[in-house]
Amino acid sequence: MRIANSVVYGDFINNLNLNASTVQDTMHKLSSGKAVSKSSDDPLAAAKIMDYTKALAQNKTYGNTISDSQSWTQTQDSALSSVSTALTRIRSLIQSSANGTNSADEIQANKDEISASLSTMVDALNTSYGDRYVFAGQSTDTKPFSLTKDANGEITGLSYAGSNSNLTREISEGVNLDLATNGSQLMQPTTNGASATVSGNYTKATDLNDYIGKLMTNLNSIIKDPSDKTAQTNLSNGLLADLDNFTNSMVNARTNIGAIENRLQASASLNTSQNLALSQDKSNVQNVDVAQTYMQYQNQMTAYRSTLAMGTKIMQTTILDYL
Incomplete structure (x- = not known):
């Protein structure tokens, strides 16, 4: 079954945006030091933080x-x-x-x-x-x-x-x-x-x-x-x-x-x-584990770079590849 290029490009863009968003979210946690910055991040944790505050x-x-x-x-x-x-x-x-x-x-x-x-x-x-x-x-x-x-x-x-x-x-x-x-x-x-x-x-x-x-x-x-x-x-x-x-x-x-x-x-x-x-209780809920979060960031950056690398190969595909 032939898959249209638009589907391949669309899937690539979606994955690229998802990985970029994940990396951005982790970078924000590392820079702010907070695992929860707004209620949408984790409603239950946000409620606990408000109680502790x-x-x-x-x-x-x-x-x-x-x-x-x-x-x-x-x-x-x-x-x-x-x-x-x-x-x-x-x-x-x-x-x-x-x-x-x-x-x-x-x-x-x-x-x-x-x-x-x-x-x-x-x-x-x-x-x-x-x-x-x-x-x-x-x-x-x-x-x-x-x-x-x-x-x-x-x-x-x-x-x-x-x-x-x-x-x-x-x-x-x-x-x-x-x-x-x-x-x-x-x-x-x-x-x-x-x-x-x-x-x-x-x-x-x-x-x-x-x-x-x-x-x-x-x-x-x-x-x-x-x-x-x-x-x-x-x-x-x-x-x-x-x-x-x-x-x-x-x-x-x-x-x-x-x-x-x-x-x-x-x-x-x-x-x-x-x-x-x-x-301490508030910190346990609100603040990030820096070491663990940094490891997640490294893994997410690896996935992001892989997505970019695959994207360059997809973008280089021309009609000559099918001749």
Whole structure:
């Protein structure tokens, strides 16, 4: 049976285009490094790649949240360290003021330094991370603490303007973590001793606002009368004991923040591991095996060159070949 030249030429052109397309596709994979560049390459693989891409983006968001929360807790710990330092200094000044040997001027000097230390403490409690206050509860744009003063500018107490709830962060899918941002808890002593008598006529302070008011009242009493035994006793017993409770409250808050930081560190390690696993799984689906694909390319080029070689022989055929 005689086969027309047009059939031979057509078959050659089809094979040539097929081999060229296959070579071009393999060259694209080698140059891009991707086995799947569009959904038509492999619909099932493309769907998996989209899922991995979404999971990686979500995991990155969680990672950023964890990193931000770690910086937040570190800022809180540093602030409470400054608060504890200020409270330690205030304790020393209270002891000095209660010994009964100081003059009114010396007590006034101690009171002035206590006032300065209280201002330092409040500045630390008003520490911000970026433009967000770290002890303002969920009202992070509200300055939480401020010293209250009378008409003469004398400190009378401490007020809190933040919210009474912690700031919640989602650190992984379905896992939420509360940051210790509720500053109202820092106003409370470690023991619930409201209206409990400590010594003489002194009753335990209910919170820092009450404590500062009692402290300033007794200091003013001694400044007016350095021999005021009641005020001296209040300073040396009740006010010192109360201050220790508030200092312990700050220590407990730092301990809680440390526990949160440890959990965030563990979450950060897990997030990194998940990111590596997801990246590897995506790479296994999307990226080419360079060695294997290059071998395929070599084989395809051999077939392509063979097709070209056969084409030159077909194209050289003339009617003289049939004579």
